[in-house]
Amino acid sequence: MYLLYTIISALVCFLTLKWMKRRRYYMGVKRLDGKTVLITGGNSGIGKETAVALAQRGARVIIACRDEExxxxxxxxxxxxxxSMNVLQMDLDLxxxxxxxxxCKAFLQQEKRLDVLINNAGMPGxxxxxxxxxxxxxxxxxLGHFLLTNLLLPRLKESAPSRVINLTCSSYKYQKLNFQDLNYNLFPFFTYCRSKLANIYFTQELARMTEGRGVTAYAVHPGFVQSSWTGHFSVLYRILAQLVMWMFFVxxxxxxxxxxxxxxSDEVIPLSGGYFTDCRPAPLRAFARDSGVxxxxxxxxERLVHLA
Ligand SMILES: NC(=O)c1ccc[n+]([C@@H]2O[C@H](COP(=O)([O-])OP(=O)(O)OC[C@H]3O[C@@H](n4cnc5c(N)ncnc54)[C@H](OP(=O)(O)O)[C@@H]3O)[C@@H](O)[C@H]2O)c1
Structure with a gap:
């Protein structure tokens, strides 16, 4: 009897974990020959996998990274x-x-097109x-991605139809922005949540400003992913985090x-400014849809990065 309980419990745990880790895969076969894609932080994690997937489809892929090695x-x-040999790297420290x-100066001199800008690089709290x-x-x-996108916007417009994708996180919902203290730096997780909420507002405002100009913008929550995040943590926290990641993350x-x-995908074109996860649009909390904010x-x- 004891053995049966153990087997059933193990099976339930296994199926629950499998269910929690389920993700939809994008099966589209559209090619990207002749298109240029720029991915910030494309040297690891989600950015690197995105680079592989888009290079496989024929895109010229540029990864913008801070560590040359x-x-x-x-x-x-x-x-x-x-x-694909049509992949290159450029130096960028956000x-x-x-x-x-x-x-941006080097990119604009060197590249005649920018079809997809993927603002992927990110720091945990x-x-x-x-x-x-x-x-x-x-x-x-x-702020780094805000400045980058604005400086590259002329090339995105020239290459229209073009897209900007901002990596955000569903944890945006745990914080609100405080305009008296945008540089809030007190609790690590909350600093991260606020920055990811900022990514959502940035996407919405960018979509509004580029409406009708052939540039569309999307905010993406990739799910909880077993990436290189833990490299930023202390040894003990890293071990714990890696265990949790191994169990629950995709x-x-x-x-x-x-x-x-x-x-x-062409399905997203009319949904500029939207929030996506698991290969489909997802709802946002009301406060995260506030166009005034x-x-x-x-x-x-604009003031902080000195964009006139
Ligand atoms: N993993 C998750 O569960 C999860 C969940 C929700 C959202 N996201 C978002 O997904 C994005 C990718 O994260 P990931 O999970 O793939 O993490 P990752 O493997 O740690 O990748 C982050 C990338 O950003 C780069 N980066 C960090 N600071 C930079 C800087 N100052 N200048 C240029 N590049 C910089 C890193 O470069 P180095 O290698 O040099 O550090 C690395 O290539 C992030 O925006 C993150 O917020 C992740």
Whole structure:
């Protein structure tokens, strides 16, 4: 009897974990020959899997990374797995506004097209500061991508129809923005949630501003993904986090599916500004749909990154 209970319990646990880890895969066969895709932080995790998937479909893929050595290693892997030589790396540190401006200058000189911009790079909640004295999460996850996208917007418009995809997280719902303290840097998880909420407002305002100009924007929650996040944590926390990830989180390949879907599928074209997960649109909490807050964040971000 005891053995039977043990077997049933193990089976229930196994099926529950499998159910929790279920993800839809994007099965579209559309090719991207002649298109250029830029992926920030494409050297690991979801970004790297996205790069493989899009290079396999014929796109010219550029991964923009802060660590040259890691980028070179990832580049070799992406080329091998995608059987494409049309993949390259460029240097970009989103924690440094000067690096972003230099990157954009080089990109605009070198690349004649930008069909899909994937703002993927991200920091988990770490209490640190960027080179420009912004809290690390807000600075990298939101402000860095905000500046990057704005500087590349002319090329996106010239390449229309084009798309911008911002990686956000369903944890956006646990915090609200405080405009008196956008650089909030107190509880690591909350700094992360706020930056991911900012990604959602940014997507909505970008969609509104580019409406009718052939540029569309999407916010994607990739699911909970077994990526390289834990590298930022202390040893004990890392071991715990890796155990939880192994049990409950999906693979990076599965995590990349909604990004690939938003980059390719025609179904999303009329849904610019939307929030997607598991290869379909998903509802947002009412406060995250407030266009007044989205506008206010855009204006505050413009001031912070000195965009005239
Ligand atoms: N994993 C999840 O469960 C999950 C859930 C929801 C949303 N997301 C979002 O998905 C995105 C990708 O995360 P991931 O899970 O794939 O994590 P990851 O494997 O840690 O990848 C993050 C990438 O961002 C890069 N990056 C960090 N700071 C940077 C900077 N200052 N400049 C340029 N690149 C920088 C990292 O480069 P280095 O290798 O040099 O550090 C790395 O390539 C993030 O935006 C994250 O918020 C992830």
């Amino acid at each position: 890691k980028a070179r290693k990832a580049l070799r892997e992406i080329k091998t797995r995608s059987h 924690a440094n506004m000067r690096s972003i401006r230099e990157f 770490v209490l640190d500061w960027t080179d420009d004295n912004f809290s690390m999460c807000f600075g990298v996850n939101h 693979s990076c390949e599965a995590g990349a599916q909604t990004v690939v879907y938003c980059a390719i 989205a506008r206010k964040l855009w204006e505050a971000s």
